[in-house]
Amino acid sequence: VLINLGKLNAVEHRVWLSVGGVVAVLMGVATSFGLAAFMGVFSSGMNQLLPFLMLGIGIDDMFVIMQAFESLNSEECLLPLPERMGLTMKHAGVAITITSITDLLAFAIGATTVLPALSSFCIYAALGILFIYLYAISFFLAWFSLDQKRVEATRDGCICCWKRQNWSPSACSQRSLFKRLFEQVSDIAVLVPAKVTVFVVTLGILAGGIYGAVTLDTEFDQNAVDEQQCAAKPI
Secondary structure (H helix, E strand, O other): OHHHHOOOOOOOOOHHHHHHHHHHHHHHHHHHHHHHHHOOOOOOHHHHHHHHHHHHHHHHHHHHHHHHHHOOOOOHHHOOHHHHHHHHHHHHHHHHHHHHHHHHHHHHHHOOOOOHHHHHHHHHHHHHHHHHHHHHHHHHHHHHHHHHHHHHOOEOOOOOOOEOOOOOOOOHHHOOHHHHHHHHHHHHHOOHHHHHHHHHHHHHHHHHHHHHHHOOOOOOOHHHHHHHHHHHOOO
16 A cells, blocks of 8 residues: 555655555444444354455555546646645546445345345445445545645655655656556557457456356255344344
8 A cells, every 4th residue: 555655755655644544444344343233233254354355445445546646637736735636536536436336236235135144244345335435535535635735845754744855756756667567558458469369368258157157056055044044033
């Protein structure tokens, strides 16, 4: 998170923003667990995997917000910070809202299953995605604005009260390895051989998936499901 959110120099590395982003994810997980328990949804052993799943979703939201901020053009970068944050969320907000809604709906549909453990897992996950989204557009964004003020005041990334005099970033720290990588990938992807290769590989994966789904052996014991449901009901 630290490497992707900031740059590798004394001022523009964002160690405290990274910590704040991870804390926002943990807050979302804790809130979802607390609310689900308050609603009477029992917790199964599968729910121990949820913090790791939620961490990936929350970090993805952070990366999208940061990339939208870094993609502002030269004229937009001259605007006051509140307006720049607004333009950032104008683009990033749409992306993380759509992904969060689709993920939430997927788990909400999964919560309708007759399997109690899986239903519980999906309810906890759906609530976690909702609260992580809310904390990303509020708590994390507030931390981001404060950290950006620190960067523009050339204060140290770790010791925020230390203002560095006559500081300028190194040329190496301003290079984006991911940008260069995706530029090279995009140059290759537009070539006809690359398009044909992607198309053939995709058809091969689709054929393998269809074959696996058709030949899949399923064993389902309704009696075991009924016993689990009876065990989950309070006496």
